[in-house]
């Protein structure tokens with residue numbers, strides 16, 4: 001199946017979602033509010049926990065016909081038959097991931113503040129490129145900063161969907177979207193909110209304005 005990569009991209013966080021039940025409830029609220037892509041992101045060394053969480057999350061996302069992306073871990077994406085994987089610059093190469101996951105898998109790649117990395121990712125077969133951090137991030141306070149103008153230049157040079165990440169909230173997403181980002185990837189300003197569904201709706205509406 002082919003998906004449109006546009007809108008709100010919610011990323012799970014084990015601190016904000018300390019149990020599987022909490023994770024499923026919080027992610028479901030974001031799906032009800034209009035999230036169009038979900039990423040399972042957990043650095044735990046407990047592979048059984050990661051397998052059961054990713055598998056349960058994949059079933060939930062399938063009920064909403066929303067793709068689930070697994071962060072870092074191609075093998076886990078393959079095992080749970082997730083829609084794809086997100087790879088950082090040290091998380092393995094795109095061609096190997098493509099071989100394992102197949103032609104329809106969604107492969108996203110972190111490009112930090114670099115158009116050159118994005119052009120290479122495009123040539124290697126990525127399905128989206130992610131730039132950031134555009135604002136100070138509560139989740140990743142030491143993330144390298146990226147300027148807003150990068151989105152404009154990326155839009156001119158690339159045909160791939162552009163994901164923006166890092167400190168994005170309902171209050172600053174308009175700047176990112178106006179610059180040309182296809183998706184905003186959000187952790188804290190979505191999943192730390194009291195009303196996750198309303199917050200997701202708020203992000204979602206900004207793409208339709």
Ligand SMILES: Cc1ncc(COP(=O)(O)OP(=O)(O)O)c(N)n1
Pocket residue numbers: 039041071072086087088089090091108110130131163165185
């Ligand atoms: C959508 C999206 N963009 C960037 C990242 C960061 O990936 P990476 O640089 O590999 O860092 P970790 O998330 O693995 O700590 C991401 N996960 N998702």
Ligand SMILES: Cc1nc(C(=O)O)sc1CCOP(=O)(O)O
Pocket residue numbers: 110112131132133134136137138139140143144165166167168185186187188189
């Ligand atoms: C996982 C991640 N990667 C980033 C990058 O810049 O590559 S920033 C980030 C954290 C995003 O969380 P929040 O929405 O809470 O800032």
Ligand SMILES: [Mg+2]
Pocket residue numbers: 071072086087088091
């Ligand atoms: Mg990574």
